Amino acid sequence: KQLGRVHRYRTKRLNDCSQSDKQAEMFTNGFLKNSLPGMSKKEIGDFMLRKAVVLKYAKKKKEKKKRAKGLNAKQRREMKVFQLKPEHQKYDLFLPLHELWKQYIRDLCNGLKPESNPQSIQQRLLKADFHGAILTVARSKCPSYVGTTGILVQEMKHVFKIITKEDKLKVIPKRNSVFAVEIDGFVSHIYGSKFELRSSERSAKKFKVKGTIDL
Amino acid sequence: MYPELDKCPRSLLVCEKSNFEHEKSRHDTHVSKHYFNHKVSVVIPECGALPSRLASVINNFSKYFLVMNLPVYEFLDKDFLKNVVWNGALYALSYRTSIDQDNTIALLPNSQLILSVDKDTYEQLGLEGKPSQYNHRQPMRYVVTIDLTDKSMAPGGKRYQRVLSSLKERVPLKSDFLLGRHNSGTDGDRALQSLLSRYQWKEHRPVVSSHTLKDLPCPSLHALDLRGDQRSCDPHSFLEWLGAVSAGVSCDNTAASFLSTYVCPEPQTLVSQALHCTVSGLLLPEDIYSLLQELRRYFDEPKFTSWLSLTVHGFMDSPVSWGDAEHGFHKGGENFYNLVLFKNQDYWLHMGTGSHDRCPP
Numbered sequence: 001k002q003l004g005r006v007h008r009y010r011t012k013r014l015n016d017c018s019q020s021d022k023q024a025e026m027f028t029n030g031f032l033k034n035s036l037p038g039m040s041k042k043e044i045g046d047f048m049l050r051k052a053v054v055l056k057y058a059k060k061k062k063e064k065k066k067r068a069k070g071l072n073a074k075q076r077r078e079m080k081v082f083q084l085k086p087e088h089q090k091y092d093l094f095l096p097l098h099e100l101w102k103q104y105i106r107d108l109c110n111g112l113k114p115e116s117n118p119q120s121i122q123q124r125l126l127k128a129d130f131h132g133a134i135l136t137v138a139r140s141k142c143p144s145y146v147g148t149t150g151i152l153v154q155e156m157k158h159v160f161k162i163i164t165k166e167d168k169l170k171v172i173p174k175r176n177s178v179f180a181v182e183i184d185g186f187v188s189h190i191y192g193s194k195f196e197l198r199s200s201e202r203s204a205k206k207f208k209v210k211g212t213i214d215l
Numbered sequence: 216m217y218p219e220l221d222k223c224p225r226s227l228l229v230c231e232k233s234n235f236e237h238e239k240s241r242h243d244t245h246v247s248k249h250y251f252n253h254k255v256s257v258v259i260p261e262c263g264a265l266p267s268r269l270a271s272v273i274n275n276f277s278k279y280f281l282v283m284n285l286p287v288y289e290f291l292d293k294d295f296l297k298n299v300v301w302n303g304a305l306y307a308l309s310y311r312t313s314i315d316q317d318n319t320i321a322l323l324p325n326s327q328l329i330l331s332v333d334k335d336t337y338e339q340l341g342l343e344g345k346p347s348q349y350n351h352r353q354p355m356r357y358v359v360t361i362d363l364t365d366k367s368m369a370p371g372g373k374r375y376q377r378v379l380s381s382l383k384e385r386v387p388l389k390s391d392f393l394l395g396r397h398n399s400g401t402d403g404d405r406a407l408q409s410l411l412s413r414y415q416w417k418e419h420r421p422v423v424s425s426h427t428l429k430d431l432p433c434p435s436l437h438a439l440d441l442r443g444d445q446r447s448c449d450p451h452s453f454l455e456w457l458g459a460v461s462a463g464v465s466c467d468n469t470a471a472s473f474l475s476t477y478v479c480p481e482p483q484t485l486v487s488q489a490l491h492c493t494v495s496g497l498l499l500p501e502d503i504y505s506l507l508q509e510l511r512r513y514f515d516e517p518k519f520t521s522w523l524s525l526t527v528h529g530f531m532d533s534p535v536s537w538g539d540a541e542h543g544f545h546k547g548g549e550n551f552y553n554l555v556l557f558k559n560q561d562y563w564l565h566m567g568t569g570s571h572d573r574c575p576p
Contacts, residue, residue: 139338146341147377147385215338 091165094132094151101132105183114185125181125188127203130155133181135162138189141176141215148172155199160192176215224546224570230450232441235511235560245552245564245576246507250323251308251533252498255506256461256526260433261519262490265425269492272509276421279395279497281310283415286389287320288382290328291363293370298406300326300363304397305407306499309390314532315356315544320390321534326363330388331356331534331541340386342378349543349571358534358541395497421496432466432479433486436522438561448480450565454553456480457524460491486520503527507554514558526553536572543571550575 036044108128109121136149148170150162160179162170174192181188191213197205233240257269265273289295290307299305300322307322319331330344337344337357344359367374382388396407434456436447443449448456459466459477466479510525529536531548542550547569555563566575 139335140341141338143337143341143343146339147380 089163089167089169091151091163091167094153094163097132098134098151101130102183104128105133118186121186122188126207129199130181131199133183135160136180136182137172137177138180139178139215145172145177157198158196178215226547226549226570227568227572227574228450228454229566229575230441230563232438232561232563235562241576242507242554242562242564243504245537245566246504246527247500248538248576249500249527249529249550249552250306250535251321251530252500252503252527253530254493254495254528255498255503256491256493256528257506257510257523258457258460258526259490259492259513259520259523260431260486261488262523263427263488265490265492266513269506269509269513272506273421273423273492273494275505276494276496276502277395277397277499278418278420279393280411281417281419282392282394282411284389285392285414286382286387287328287330288379288387289410290322291370291375291379291382292410295406295410296363296370299396299410304501306395306497308393308497308530308533310393312390312532313544314534314542314548318388318390319532319534320388320392323535327539328361328363329534330359330361332359333357336386336388341381347543348541348573349545356543360539393497395499397499397501419496421494421498423492423494425490425492428460428489428491429487431460431486431489432483433489434480435482435484436555436557436563438522438557438559438563441563443480446482448482450563452480454565454567457526457553460489461493461526498527510556511560514556514560518558522555522557524553524555527551536568537566537576540573540575542568545570 108124130152133152135152137145140146150164153163154161160172174196177192179190304324309320312319318336321329334355342359344357346354347356347358434448440447456479466477529550533542536542536550550568552566
């Protein structure tokens with residue numbers, strides 16, 4: 001009963017306060033209008049918005065020149081860049097390449113005279129490129145490779161691609177075979193197992209001296 | 216004491232007994248399949264001199280040729296193939312080449328050319344072959360078999376050209392050869408003569424030697440007892456005794472300064488005389504077969520002895536032993552067979568091989 005009397009008392013007071021609330025509101029509005037700077041309502045709204053300051057160190061990115069990355073192996077295989085088309089597989093077409101290669105080797109070894117030191121020639125041949133040379137398989141663990149002769153068309157990491165006189169493109173793995181290269185009477189034997197490098201990498205590789213090598 | 220003497224390389228001895236007149240007797244296949252025979256020795260107890268019929272058969276053995284420095288590609292010559300090789304009955308074996316060290320070449324009468332080459336030669340030659348069955352861990356020897364009667368080897372074909380170029384240009388294999396041919400037809404002779412005329416050659420006849428042994432203790436053998444359980448001796452001791460007789464080792468077991476434990480196996484009898492005859496050279500299976508037929512007829516007349524023996528030794532360095540079975544040399548290269556003939560046309564056949572051999576047939 002007492003609780004009810006407090007409740008009625010409070011609501012009576014609130015009703016009285018509502019009257020004074022309205023007056024307070026009017027007073028506040030007027031006060032604010034006088035004290036605020038003369039800006040439009042929108043500007044005031046923007047001003048009131050909190051703008052968070054981003055504390056990250058934003059470096060201006062240098063515009064790198066986009067390097068031609070080259071195709072990766074999958075794309076290369078799809079585009080078949082390294083495959084010779086059948087109409088290009090003619091032995092005669094590669095004979096000029098062979099002549100070029102001979103000239104290149106002659107220049108590399110300062111003219112192949114009969115009295116040149118085989119050792120120095122060998123050192124230079126190790127770093128030379130063999131595209132266009134006439135290769136013959138002299139020895140091999142697999143007998144069917146022995147005797148194939150042709151002009152080297154492509155040198156990959158593990159195989160030689162050779163085109164024979166019968167216009168056949170043969171793929172011969174380097175491992176377990178000995179290849180004979182002949183130039184101006186100098187015959188070199190290349191042990192394929194030790195040559196399993198890309199031709200570009202071979203120029204930088206140091207070869208160890210070994211007495212005899214067994215296949 | 217010596218570790219290498221503890222482990223002897225194994226040797227195989229296959230013994231069988233049968234009768235010559237039995238329809239399933241395979242004595243003729245065994246004799247004809249053993250292609251390269253070096254020595255034949257006959258031991259006849261109770262016999263003083265070589266019977267005349269035997270002597271005539273032995274003197275009719277075919278002559279053979281020794282050709283120096285014959286290159287192997289000559290065997291692929293078209294005329295030679297047609298007239299000599301394809302008619303059969305040409306036996307060729309490289310002379311003085313060790314089967315475990317050098318390249319050995321043999322031509323069999325069924326027109327198969329067998330090249331038993333070492334690893335380097337095989338890698339340079341470029342012909343397909345199989346690694347030898349007697350390699351230890353790494354393949355050191357390879358055997359290339361070329362069938363000259365095969366369709367692909369017809370002269371002019373691709374395979375023929377490849378084989379010819381391999382043998383002519385890549386690895387020109389050359390060797391001294393022993394050539395033997397059973398006398399038949401004149402075409403073959405002509406082609407053979409034309410081949411021989413281009414190289415240095417010499418003709419040989421098999422060398423015969425015979426002597427009579429006096430007072431020889433001799434084992435008594437009974438036809439039905441092959442294993443030597445009761446009435447005969449066992450095959451190993453019998454063969455040992457035979458070898459001692461051939462080598463001239465006395466089996467007296469006398470107490471002399473030289474100690475030898477070779478004895479004549481029990482049961483034994485003392486014979487007053489025995490004949491020991493050897494023929495050596497390149498002997499053809501056909502000749503040996505005719506000798507065998509003659510020896511069978513020895514018992515047509517009654518004789519004192521109940522048995523006689525015929526031993527045929529093969530070449531130590533031959534690449535094949537019986538048929539196509541590969542033969543190698545480990546600590547000995549023996550491949551031989553021994554026939555003991557009895558009165559009632561029964562026979563015993565002992566075939567022995569060394570360690571690098573397949574089991575005889």
